[in-house]
Amino acid sequence: xxxxxxxxxxxxxxxxxxxxxxxxxxxxxxxxxxxxxxxxxxxxxxxxxxxxxxxxxxxxxxxxxxxxxxxxxxxxxxxxxxxxxxxxxxxxxxxxxxxxxxxxxxxxxxxxxxxxxxxxxxxxxxxxxxxxxxxxxxxxxxxxxxxxxxxxxxxxxxxxxxxxxxxxxxxxxxxxxxxxxxxxxxxxxxxxxxxxxxxxxxxxxxxxxxxxxxxxxxxxxxxxxxxxxxxxxxxxxxxxxxxxxxxxxxxxxxxxxxxxxxxxxxxxxxxxxxxxxxxxxxxxxxxxxxxxxxxxxxxxxxxxx
Amino acid sequence: xxxxxxxxxxxxxxxxxxxxxxxxxxxxxxxxxxxxxxxxxxxxxxxxxxxxxxxxxxxxxxxxxxxxxxxxxxxxxxxxxxxxxxxxxxxxxxxxxxxxxxxxxxxxxxxxxxxxxxxxxxxxxxxxxxxxxxxxxxxxxxxxxxxxxxxxxxxxxxxxxxxxxxxxxxxxxxxxxxxxxxxxxxxxxxxxxxxxxxxxxxxxxxxxxxxxxxxxxxxxxxxxxxxxxxxxxxxxxxxxxxxxxxxxxxxxxxxxxxxxx
Numbered sequence: 099x100x101x102x103x104x105x106x107x108x109x110x111x112x113x114x115x116x117x118x119x120x121x122x123x124x125x126x127x128x129x130x131x132x133x134x135x136x137x138x139x140x141x142x143x144x145x146x147x148x149x150x151x152x153x154x155x156x157x158x159x160x161x162x163x164x165x166x167x168x169x170x171x172x173x174x175x176x177x178x179x180x181x182x183x184x185x186x187x188x189x190x191x192x193x194x195x196x197x198x199x200x201x202x203x204x205x206x207x208x209x210x211x212x213x214x215x216x217x218x219x220x221x222x223x224x225x226x227x228x229x230x231x232x233x234x235x236x237x238x239x240x241x242x243x244x245x246x247x248x249x250x251x252x253x254x255x256x257x258x259x260x261x262x263x264x265x266x267x268x269x270x271x272x273x274x275x276x277x278x279x280x281x282x283x284x285x286x287x288x289x290x291x292x293x294x295x296x297x298x299x300x301x302x303x304x305x306x307x308x309x310x311x312x313x314x315x316x317x318x319x320x321x322x323x324x325x326x327x328x329x330x331x332x333x334x335x336x337x338x339x340x341x342x343x344x345x346x347x348x349x350x351x352x353x354x355x356x357x358x359x360x361x362x363x364x365x366x367x368x369x370x371x372x373x374x375x376x377x378x379x380x381x382x383x384x385x386x387x388x389x390x391x392x393x394x395x396x397x398x399x400x401x402x403x
Numbered sequence: 404x405x406x407x408x409x410x411x412x413x414x415x416x417x418x419x420x421x422x423x424x425x426x427x428x429x430x431x432x433x434x435x436x437x438x439x440x441x442x443x444x445x446x447x448x449x450x451x452x453x454x455x456x457x458x459x460x461x462x463x464x465x466x467x468x469x470x471x472x473x474x475x476x477x478x479x480x481x482x483x484x485x486x487x488x489x490x491x492x493x494x495x496x497x498x499x500x501x502x503x504x505x506x507x508x509x510x511x512x513x514x515x516x517x518x519x520x521x522x523x524x525x526x527x528x529x530x531x532x533x534x535x536x537x538x539x540x541x542x543x544x545x546x547x548x549x550x551x552x553x554x555x556x557x558x559x560x561x562x563x564x565x566x567x568x569x570x571x572x573x574x575x576x577x578x579x580x581x582x583x584x585x586x587x588x589x590x591x592x593x594x595x596x597x598x599x600x601x602x603x604x605x606x607x608x609x610x611x612x613x614x615x616x617x618x619x620x621x622x623x624x625x626x627x628x629x630x631x632x633x634x635x636x637x638x639x640x641x642x643x644x645x646x647x648x649x650x651x652x653x654x655x656x657x658x659x660x661x662x663x664x
Contacts, residue, residue: 146504147500148663148664163504169413174501175501178497181493181496183429185429185431194425198420199502200410201408
């Protein structure tokens with residue numbers, strides 16, 4: 099479990115993280131979301147002991163990472179794919195790290211195989227593509243078979259096969275009771291992978307809850323209904339104080355929940371073809387929440403023909 | 404003993420082995436060792452064959468041997484500094500500190516690995532220099548006399564000075580984290596400052612004996628590492644040599660613990 103308590107970190111005059119507290123529980127994938135410059139990477143660096151906090155604490159399984167006798171068994175992190183001496187081969191890079199904890203070369207070979215790096219394991223890292231570098235970073239994180247995985251943008255540069263692999267890896271880790279904290283700009287990917295989301299904007303926590311609660315809160319509350327007689331449905335909804343809007347071949351209902359709509363249609367002998375409470379996607383929920391927290395805005399320019 | 408994943412622990416021995424592997428898995432280590440030996444061999448060969456006949460002078464023989472190591476000394480020190488700064492220039496520090504979060508352990512392991520490497524290079528250099536120089540003076544009856552104090556000083560002192568200087572260089576590299584600044588600082592300290600007194604900086608001339616080169620000369624008992632300076636004696640020379648290493652190592656440790664990685 100990762101615990102962050104009242105964490106504040108300032109670089110020069112810029113407060114990157116401001117009194118941040120959250121928990122990434124064991125047995126779940128926690129998606130860590132936020133606009134560029136929101137403080138995600140800073141928080142992860144402090145958790146891994148790379149940066150010093152101005153105030154507040156971070157812990158993994160109850161203690162700061164530096165207090166554990168076996169840091170590689172406690173946490174593995176991918177913070178930047180280019181964290182390797184370019185003249186060293188991938189296998190040697192992993193052997194160098196494994197040696198610190200007396201981890202065997204057999205485990206090195208295992209993670210090379212798990213991450214699909216067999217073909218390039220003996221090549222120097224300077225020739226690696228972004229995707230291969232990312233796989234090596236994930237192999238590095240997994241080398242100690244840790245109880246906690248911290249992955250900062252793990253799917254950057256990966257092919258679709260690699261994206262699915264990272265998704266399954268994160269879910270598998272969590273299913274074994276381990277902790278996964280994962281940041282990504284790909285909302286669709288986080289929606290498929292995460293159980294919980296922590297959203298940060300301008301250094302402050304904006305949301306910290308389950309994925310389903312987060313998206314449900316952002317949903318409009320409308321229910322899309324398709325019956326054998328949509329006009330009759332509109333009358334029924336009006337009769338119980340709801341609002342119904344006829345769409346092309348369905349009705350959008352507000353003010354009446356899905357269960358009550360089902361009872362009304364059955365009671366009136368209408369055939370019910372569809373009954374779909376509208377749900378916001380993670381992307382929609384995220385965009386609404388962080389609309390005021392985006393620090394770096396792009397502008398669109400019209401280009402003269 | 405076979406270590407299972409459950410038994411895996413971070414130890415100083417493991418961190419040291421990791422630092423040795425870092426060295427062994429990059430070409431630089433072999434290139435620097437090779438260049439050091441070759442350059443010292445060239446110096447040794449050139450010096451011995453340009454000397455006048457000196458008769459059976461053991462001191463002259465070992466002094467010439469000691470004189471052949473200075474180039475290697477500077478090369479190894481620069482290499483040690485670059486090995487430290489390389490952690491930051493390559494981004495390797497992110498994973499190094501993630502697996503070894505205790506900065507003191509990491510710095511000590513790196514300094515120890517490069518210190519031992521420097522000792523090995525110094526012994527190789529001494530052996531090659533001796534092999535080239537001794538035959539030249541042997542013609543005049545000179546031998547290596549282990550009963551002679553200067554001989555022992557040279558053959559023990561040179562590796563000791565290499566060790567301390569490598570630790571100093573690792574400390575400087577870890578402190579400044581920039582290859583350019585580290586190389587400038589190491590060369591400035593080892594090569595430039597000792598000669599500054601010759602260019603009118605009289606106060607520097609006064610402290611020349613307390614620079615790594617002057618102190619190293621006192622340890623070795625010959626002018627192996629720099630310009631002529633006041634002889635501090637072996638013990639004082641050792642104290643000053645290791646004081647440089649401890650101050651550099653300590654400054655780097657304080658910096659590593661106070662600054663972000």
